[in-house]
Amino acid sequence: MAKIVFPDHLLQHTNGEREIDVVAKTFRELLIDLDQRWPGCAKVMGKCAVAIDGQIYQDAFLEPLQADSEVFFMQRIEGG
Amino acid sequence: MNKIQVETSINGESVEFLCEPQQTLLDVLREELSRTGTKEGCATGDCGACSVLLDDRLVCACLVLGAEAQGKEVTTIEGIATEEGLHPLQQKFLEHAALQCGICTPGLIVASKALLDKNPDPDEETIRYWLAGNLCRCTGYDKIIRAVQDAAQELAHPA
Amino acid sequence: MAGYAYVAPSSLDEAVALLSEHAGQGKRVQILAGGTDLLVQMRSVDNSPRTIVDIKQIAETNRLDIGARETFIGAAIASAVLNENADLKALFPGLLESADLIGSAQIQGRASMGGNLCNASPAGDTIPPMIVNAGICVIAGSAGTRELAVQDFVTGVGTNVLKDGEILLGLKFPNPAPRTADAYLRFIPRTEMDIAVAGAAVCLTLADDGTCTAARVAIGAVATTVLLVAAAADALIGTKVDDTALAAAATACSEASTPITDKRGTVKFRRKVVGVLCKRAAAIARDRASS
């Protein structure tokens, strides 16, 4: 099961849960799963940047998840 | 508006233009004559992007009235290269990567030329103080100083 | 819309006539001697229409004359031109350094001492050295010329004694006596391009044994006008301009100053630093006078 970690600013969408385990083959499936747990949350989380196994994605969607993947939701990063 | 007729020379070419009495030489060059190589960074004499030579004297075109160009010779960045090609300063700015965005480059080259014309062998400190009126925000000046030093060498000992 | 106008008279008579005519009609007129202050003010402060009278085509305002006893510097000569004159620099090194400090090489291609004085900024760099060198303003008007000490020329921030119809023709300085030298230092946060936060000029004369026999000290940017500080001069006269005397002169300058806090510096900072500058400038003037 992939480990999913939420930062403080998303806890309002997760009933305060910081970390959960989810079975999902892609990030897209993960969002569907999360939206079933906490309806409406995917709209917000879909706009977040996300780190999957150390790799940061600004716009994740189709990225595959492994059984032991770590997924961190993050603030989007900009730059000058 | 009572416009003034001015006859002048720009990069060796006779030019006549009409300008408003309060219009600066910079505005005239850029907006009336479309000689846009001379850049505006501040229009208050603080950045040097509009450096030109007026009768061989280095000035900011934003602090000269267009009307004052009457009977004078104006040299702008467009007049630095010759039929033989780039001026050594232009070539050395390229070789040393002494420009990033390039907006300050015309002013820096005109100002550097004014320096080398009167002092062919300036040391680093002299170059830095002479160019203190030309702001560059991209390079930290390092490569600009090296390019001017190298161009001075080139002018003194042409290859 | 009453428009702007630009005229560049080629003679003094023509210029004076123009100014009188405008004065008579109550029309606004402004003299262009350099342009580095005027054009910026027209852009940033007050863009209301006026007639600009360019005095740079007039022979008298461009005259530089180093005589046997005195030196005349035309009001419209660019600082860069003045600094190319080795004789002038040798006579008044502090005064010429002050002209060299104003802005960039580009600014110096335009800025003139006359313009700097008439602009009447408390921070005008050439004014303190003009004062310590006992400079005299030569002023032309329809009634002829008159003369006035530089320290009496500026009346407040941005104001001077010139009446409608008058032009500052130039500045006269007595050539320095033997073993006399001047120096000027100013403080700015960067190395170049700033307006003085404080400035100090010193001119002094040394006897053969190194005793200071005469001195003038003027400080800038620390009051509404440049101040001639007699107490600082007194602290130097009769001494060998040693550290004790320098410290006393510094204190006198700090005490004489009445600065303000603004974007360029605080009262406390300016008070302290003007003393430091006086001390350092006096030491330079001393070394110059003794060599």
Next chain:
Amino acid sequence: MAEAVDYKYIGTSPIRPDGVDKVTGRAQFGADLNLPNMLYGKVLRSRYAHARIKSVDLSGALALDGVYAAVSGADFPEVQHGELGGEGGGDVADIAQNIMARDKVRYHGHAVAAVAAKSLSIAEAALDAIKVEYEVLTPVLDLDEAMSENAVLVDENCFTKNLPETPDKPSNIAAVMQLTRGNVDEGFAQADVIVEGEYRIPMAHQGYIEPHACTASINEAGQATVWCCTQGHFEFRSMTAKVLDMNIADLKFIASEIGGGFGGKTVIYLEPLAVLLSQKSRRPVKMMMTREEVFRATGPTSGTHCKVKVGAKKDGTITAATAWLAYEAGGFAGAPMGPGAMAIFAPYDLENFHIEAFDVLVNKPKVAAYRAPGAPQSMHAMEIALDDLARELKMDPLDLRMKNAADEGTRAPYGPKFPAIGFKACLEAAMAHPSYTKPLPEGAGRGVAAGFWFNVGMQSSAEVHINENGTVTVVEGNPDIGGTRASMCLMAAETLGIPYEQIRTLIGDTESTGFSNVTGGSRTTFATGMAVVQACEDIITQCKARAAATWGMDEDQVEWEDGRAVPAPGVNADVTPLTLAEIAANAAKTGGPLLGRASLNAQGAGASFTVNITDLRVDRETGKVDVLAFTAIQDAGTAIHPAYVEGQMQGGASQGLGWALNEEYIFDENGVMENASFLDYRMPVASDLPMIDTQIIEVPNPSHPYGVRGVGETPIVAPLAAAANAVRDAIGVRINDLPLSPPRILEALD
């Protein structure tokens, strides 16, 4: 996987293809386009920092001879909140109101109306003829005051975001964020030494030399062309379309050459105004900001108030750290507190930390991205605290950092584990560097500090056209702000195996090439470079197919080597290798012109670390700082064009030193910026700086074909603390606030 390898073209520093035009005055920047019948647009700006607009009367302006159009907030469509307006722009409704105020002005200089006239002087006179009635409100200018319970509200509809529950009361705190790991109380309990401090930094501006400028022209069918200086013309198009409620297809944006941006030209200001004025006047309209307008009304970066506390054991191991970071957003939400919070502890491997950050509204200009947005301010605090910690521990400051340095596998404070990174390599290089080991000049101080930036990827497109003689045109969509045409040409040369001189890169407009995000976040050489490499690989695939067809072989029997198609090893064929030029010359017979393309959303931008060393001397009687030496050591992954990598490092160092020593926004009690000119906003001039020494470290980024990390952002991060630490070393007194201006230093010495 990229290794440190010897490349043929990458790693050389040839002359940029656009160079000659830029040294001869030919290159056209934002304000350089003049069209027939063109008008000049000017903006009327608020005289108050905080006021309600009661009415705007344009009739006086419109009555003037030579005035062709005038607009105010009422002429713009309503824009709904909620959508993001491109990189760094924030909420699109905020952008809309920022470029033209509607009911309220939120800072001095906020646009309230605009005119178009046949000359600049008439346009200026027209501004004087516009009548605006205001109800003046008290401005909120102080960060701490803005955060206080009963502060005056900049926006009555601002409810703090990211809290567990949306608050029932509005405030000036637009958003908060927190990052936590472990238990800081336990961590501090284990510490032998604890240091803490509060650090304040005022707003600072990007200071690009070219003011914002654009020329817009719209036809009767509503099709508009906008020429402007921008870091991203595609995002400018999208933001302009949203602000004007236009169809993107009706907007063509052409990026001029750009005279510096540093993040400040990632958002729109003038473009929608020029389009609207052009529509009303039915003529082209050119708009150019004055320098004063640039200072008053375009994005500076946030002023900040930070608090940091760090605890460590005697051996230097950090046991806990906390940070409280408040960022000024200006009049609209969007301070870079998120990246600031995520960056502050990123160089270090920490078990226990807690970070809180705040995005705070004040009546000052809306901030925009500025080089590594948010990181210089927060890391200034941390890197000073570490310097103090090293003193307490009597430890070398680089040893202390090495003891705690993040490495491959370290979990970053923002969650993921780092892949290969170069922080330890930078520290090792710094420890061995002559700038660090040489004796300190008499009376000087030496300071060190570390810096970090994430770097980003995002979307890019590229096309590679093979001309009929085998020369190459690369088309991409990222304005070249510092030599990226040259780096694209180098990567294309390396991939195709042909000389650099045979390749040109051009920046397509929004109608002639595919979408690309902004030139920013240090992404162009990384992400657009990746697209160029892939487009070149597309060409190689096609060339192999053409050669195979020419030779009557299968495609897999052909390989690409050194710019030529050759039979694969083991393929026994009596054929002469075909060069790109030969394949191009024969293209008509093998399938037509060769065109390669690639578009991508680049992933795997590699974090870039830096260590700076500087020597300063302080005049103890005047407080003036003289920079004697500065050395920047940075991991670039692979330096494609080393001279331009050095240039980024030197330019960032110069901006960082300016910020550290003299640059600041100074506001009066009414919220009017007092130093809105290059005379009094004191950026470094040539005589203020020494030569800036650089050492490029190359720890290749495994996610890029040539190992590129971004390099542009990181260089500005460390100079702030490096300078502060050097001043501390020189005068023996710690100054936590910036700038380290002479009055502040003299005050500290008293």
